[in-house]
Amino acid sequence: MRRTLALLTVAGTSMVALAFLIPLGLIVREIAHGRAMAEAERQASALVPVLAITVDPDRLTHALLSTGARDRIAVHLPGGGSAGTVRAPAETVAAASRLTRAITTEMDTGYLLLRPVALDGGRTVVIEIFIPPADLTRGVASSWAVLSGVAAALVAGSLLVGDRLGVRVVRSARRLGRAASALGAGDLSVRIEPEGPPELVAAGEAFNSMADRVIQLLAAEREMAADLSHRLRTPLTALRLSLDHLGPEAEQSRSALGRLEAEVDQIIAAARQPSRAPELVHCDAAEVLRERLTFWSALAEDQRRPWELIGASAPARVPVAAAELSAVLDALLGNVFRHTPEGTAFTVTLHQGAGTVGMLIADAGPGIPDPEAALRRGASGAGSTGLGLDIARRLAESSGGTLRIDASSLGGARVQLWFRTDRHDRPPRTARRLVGDRWPRRNATH
Numbered sequence: 507m508r509r510t511l512a513l514l515t516v517a518g519t520s521m522v523a524l525a526f527l528i529p530l531g532l533i534v535r536e537i538a539h540g541r542a543m544a545e546a547e548r549q550a551s552a553l554v555p556v557l558a559i560t561v562d563p564d565r566l567t568h569a570l571l572s573t574g575a576r577d578r579i580a581v582h583l584p585g586g587g588s589a590g591t592v593r594a595p596a597e598t599v600a601a602a603s604r605l606t607r608a609i610t611t612e613m614d615t616g617y618l619l620l621r622p623v624a625l626d627g628g629r630t631v632v633i634e635i636f637i638p639p640a641d642l643t644r645g646v647a648s649s650w651a652v653l654s655g656v657a658a659a660l661v662a663g664s665l666l667v668g669d670r671l672g673v674r675v676v677r678s679a680r681r682l683g684r685a686a687s688a689l690g691a692g693d694l695s696v697r698i699e700p701e702g703p704p705e706l707v708a709a710g711e712a713f714n715s716m717a718d719r720v721i722q723l724l725a726a727e728r729e730m731a732a733d734l735s736h737r738l739r740t741p742l743t744a745l746r747l748s749l750d751h752l753g754p755e756a757e758q759s760r761s762a763l764g765r766l767e768a769e770v771d772q773i774i775a776a777a778r779q780p781s782r783a784p785e786l787v788h789c790d791a792a793e794v795l796r797e798r799l800t801f802w803s804a805l806a807e808d809q810r811r812p813w814e815l816i817g818a819s820a821p822a823r824v825p826v827a828a829a830e831l832s833a834v835l836d837a838l839l840g841n842v843f844r845h846t847p848e849g850t851a852f853t854v855t856l857h858q859g860a861g862t863v864g865m866l867i868a869d870a871g872p873g874i875p876d877p878e879a880a881l882r883r884g885a886s887g888a889g890s891t892g893l894g895l896d897i898a899r900r901l902a903e904s905s906g907g908t909l910r911i912d913a914s915s916l917g918g919a920r921v922q923l924w925f926r927t928d929r930h931d932r933p934p935r936t937a938r939r940l941v942g943d944r945w946p947r948r949n950a951t952h
Contacts, residue, residue, distance in 0.1 A: 515668025
């Protein structure tokens with residue numbers, strides 16, 4: 507932008523300078539031409555008093571030398587005689603003698619000024635002044651050089667001024683761009699001091715107002731999330747009291763309820779924390795898979811579901827938080843238990859490739875006939891929030907990966923969660939905490 511402004515300034519100033527420089531150059535040349543002609547007229551007029559006294563060639567020779575013209579002046583006398591250096595043809599002299607004014611004629615070597623002078627007795631004398639080309643252009647080159655220098659100085663000055671203005675504009679625009687990038691990266695404290703042209707000042711003030719409004723909206727959203735999460739404690743407390751009366755048989759349910767209460771507390775704590783830029787985080791996907799399958803294996807045993815964990819023996823680091831990955835796995839495994847009949851088998855495979863780590867969850871259920879519809883945020887055929895698969899997709903995309911749904915070798919659906927592990931140059935985007943799923947209800951589309 508700075509270069510563009512400088513080029514526009516140079517172009518505009520150059521056009522204005524040329525608009526004045528060309529006419530002034532022509533005027534300077536015309537002035538030099540007129541000055542040479544006026545000097546020739548002055549030299550011719552200096553001889554008129556002498557010719558009124560005498561037309562003797564010997565005396566006229568001394569008079570010609572006194573004019574300073576030396577070999578460039580001549581006098582054509584009545585009767586055909588002459589004095590000085592003659593250059594004009596006889597017919598041209600004869601034509602000038604019949605006139606009452608001076609004439610100028612052009613020759614190969616310069617210009618001739620012929621001035622007729624009427625004497626007594628009807629005689630006519632023609633004064634001839636030779637004007638060399640150098641006299642016609644004397645001082646023109648130096649004047650043009652001065653004009654060109656002035657024009658160059660004007661262009662250089664305008665370039666300097668335009669560049670300074672461009673620096674001011676570009677600096678303000680870059681500062682606004684950096685602030686916008688910082689805000690987009692999660693730094694909500696960034697503000698700018700508006701400066702530059704009025705338009706950029708207005709843009710800077712609008713940016714500051716937008717950042718303040720974003721903070722207000724996020725604060726309100728955090729408070730609302732904390733309030734809603736806190737309201738869950740009452741039914742959870744009632745549920746715990748009910749489970750306490752069931753004895754040791756409900757130990758597994760009490761454990762799940764304790765984990766749910768911990769998740770609610772974590773949501774409340776996270777909702778009340780100020781937003782900040784995400785940091786680089788990693789976790790061992792194999793360890794998280796083993797932990798979550800250990801938790802779900804008890805329910806799988808109760809429902810007589812055959813299951814298998816493949817490829818989770820070696821560590822597999824992925825650029826996401828362990829808590830977020832656990833929440834996503836719980837949502838995906840929960841969908842298998844919720845939307846497939848009891849006894850339906852499922853497998854979880856951990857695949858490590860070149861720069862990628864994939865988690866493949868396959869089942870032998872009815873499958874998903876419309877994967878694209880299942881991935882649409884908020885769309886659910888089972889009465890849930892319709893957010894689970896979308897949050898899983900966002901977690902995968904935060905590392906540069908993808909989430910895909912296709913048919914499994916078991917005959918049902920397969921959810922592929924792929925993470926990129928070779929993109930450590932930027933912090934991963936924090937995925938939203940799971941609040942539901944988006945699989946259709948049981949015995950419907952899967």
